Amino acid sequence: MSAAADSKRSASFRQSTALAILKQNGLNIFLAIIALVFIGFAITTHNYLTLFNIKTIVRDAALVGIMGIGLTFVTLSGNFFLLSMKETAALCIITFATSMSHDYGFIISLVGALAVAMVSGGLQGLLIGRGGNPIVVTLGAAGILYGIASWWSDNLVISFRRPNDAEWLGTGSVMGIPNITITFIVIAILAELVLRKTSFGRQVYLIGANRAAGKATGHENRSMAIKVCMIASVCCAIVAVAFSAQMSSAQANYFSSEFGSSGDFTILVIATVMVAGNSIMGGYGSTLRTSLGAVFISAVDNMMVLQGYNSGPRVLSVGLMIVFSILVFAYIRRDNRSEG
């Protein structure tokens, strides 16, 4: 080989190595840039990096985060997601408030809401485990649950008196940390421990990662779907109870988009699970990620509020985050996937 050809080849080799490095790490570089932009905004936004604001961020993330942790169990087990989360919460909140307004006390009302959640979650899980497509089943269940909630409450606001046993959850705090944040943190730790340290957790991962292997080893989705749907619904109930405790009232549309300013609540919860990087096909991810994802979305939303944006741009940016993270994760994992 002549020296000219040699040097030419080595030059192009150097060039292709540089290109290869860029290709390999291009994504990481891009994410690092985004992180820097975020940090830049965080530093320059007034009052953003204060303890009070950080506590606000975590508290705002709590409701969506708890539901997201419940939904993560469903996603990890390969059952996609439930489109009926906000309707389950609506039914639970009506149950809780009705019971509280009859002066049954916090414990009984909580048990009532949990029971309703477990029944509705169990039924949905039953249908899904027997082969129903989770999206379609929960779409139908959503209509039914919301109908029941509205019909039971005649679409009116149910309120209960102010000095009640539920206030500690809604507005109380311990050492400056709101009780609802503590609930969020406790549930997050509990969920992560269950997923990592118990055999049930490993079964969830198995059924999500490789359903055929699960079936061959005796772990069917039939029972797992029921269990994870119940877990997700129980998380919805907890969120409903906490929200009702905050407002000392309940109405069926508390979780609908007419009420909130951040768009569709169910979609927000699904967004949390996906932005956090959990694989939609199951078997990969964790509830720790979801908790961090919830805090992250809340942090961005909080920053936009402090910068003075209305709900339109905020919904838009959450939507952008979801779509962006979907595309990024699809691009990263495109080699691990077969056609269709």
Next chain:
Amino acid sequence: MTFFNFKKITSNDPDLTFAILLSALVFAFFSLYEPLFFNINTGFAIMERFAVLGLVGLALTLCIIAGEIDLSIGSNAALSAVIVVRLTDSIGAPNAILIALALATTIGLIQGFFIAYLKVRAIVLTVGTLMLLRGITLFAADEKTVMLTDFDIPDFIQEKMFYIFSPASFLVLGLFVLVALFMRYTKYGREVYAIGGARKEAVASGVSLKRPMMIVFAISGLCAGIGGAIIGLRSGTAQPLGLQYLLLAATVAAFIGGVSVLGGKGGVVGAFVGTLTVNFLNTGLVFNVTPAYIAQMYLGGLLLVVILFQNMSKVYEDKQQRQLKLADTDSFRQRLLKSLKA
């Protein structure tokens, strides 16, 4: 000749038969229950409703046939409605409609592009675009309900023609016919069925995955756009957070019409019948002065019933096939033993 051979149609396409029977049942129920239901004006109302729901039902049917689903159809329609209402005052209705349709179809094409080229699952992507389009709609409407200033402009789409039709419903019926011909008689339509029902096999035998996917989502976007435009012009207002019920209603319509979650099954006729059934149910409930959330409850229940029915028939079919296979193996074993003994 074959068209009127009912026995052949029934055995060839049991799902369509079920859909037609269900549709007739709902219609008969409400006709007997409500004296005013069986009436020309009601027919007009039903066809008007059909104009929007039929479009979305058709779009969703195509998506599910192709093995995917478009959850963002409601948001797309809402965006289209907002754009049409906002722009009609300044540049006139026809131009506003054109712009809205172009935008909606482009959105559908972009989604189809990502699903086809990046191999993202449609379920996943459309959850994100559902929220993204909501945000854009909120932005475009400045978070208020937008209204026309001159309510006479869009009256032309509501003119009564032939007793129960109007330009809007004629347009939609024409679109149905076009799409039906497309799906049945062109190669591209067959490709859609192929990638839905048997994707791996289709790809292995050279069927392009990208083209039918983009076509389906472009049609979905177009349908959402037309539907939103019709709603926007008809009522003269548009809410940025509206039209969320369209997804559930269209899904029920599609499943009544005979699509299967596994893809590859169903057709435009089914979409038509399914949409009519949902329409009968909706209009009948309105006669009963049922609130919207109760109607949603019935729709949800109907969806679950149809799913259950489909699931049971699939379980039954699987069982039959298993028994056939076992019988085959048994007879083969017996023949083998016999030949060995001899």
